[in-house]
Amino acid sequence: MAFFEIYADKVIEFEGGDKLVLDPDDPGGATKFGIAQRYHPGVDVTKLTLNGARAIYKTNYWDKLKCSQFEPDNPGLAFLAFDVAINPGPSWASVNLQKALGVDPDGQIGQKTIGAARRADADAILRLTALRLEAYEDRVRANPIKKKYADGWRNRSLRAFGQAILFSHL
Numbered sequence: 001m002a003f004f005e006i007y008a009d010k011v012i013e014f015e016g017g018d019k020l021v022l023d024p025d026d027p028g029g030a031t032k033f034g035i036a037q038r039y040h041p042g043v044d045v046t047k048l049t050l051n052g053a054r055a056i057y058k059t060n061y062w063d064k065l066k067c068s069q070f071e072p073d074n075p076g077l078a079f080l081a082f083d084v085a086i087n088p089g090p091s092w093a094s095v096n097l098q099k100a101l102g103v104d105p106d107g108q109i110g111q112k113t114i115g116a117a118r119r120a121d122a123d124a125i126l127r128l129t130a131l132r133l134e135a136y137e138d139r140v141r142a143n144p145i146k147k148k149y150a151d152g153w154r155n156r157s158l159r160a161f162g163q164a165i166l167f168s169h170l
Helices: 004-014 050-062 075-086 090-101 111-119 122-142 144-167
Strands: none
Touching (some): 004 075, 050 075, 075 122, 090 122
């Protein structure tokens, strides 16, 4: 977990920082630091602090994908897996991280997945990014109202890819 706070702050930057967002088309409802009220009902996002957001990101996203277990060997992939766990979501991230690594995509992050993540090269970062971009295209095709988010999702995916490559060289 050497770099978790750096990763969390980068994700919060991608999410728009501490600005409270009230988008009527966003199914997550009120959002601050990228933390959506609907998906975190026990949290009053209007009063959420930076440290509170970091704690949610660590427990609900970083820890769920067990990123700390492969981050020392593969910081770039750990960052991208963490970012992908936030959007499109942890379940999607688990299965697609496994697909990108070439392991059985059962959605359970166990020793095979962690071992593959530790050994993965930059191609895994590219594959996970490509899967993410495809997922966003599928979302828009399934629900055209989401087209208004497509450019932001694409830009975030590409920024996260670039950041993951940079983190790979830490």
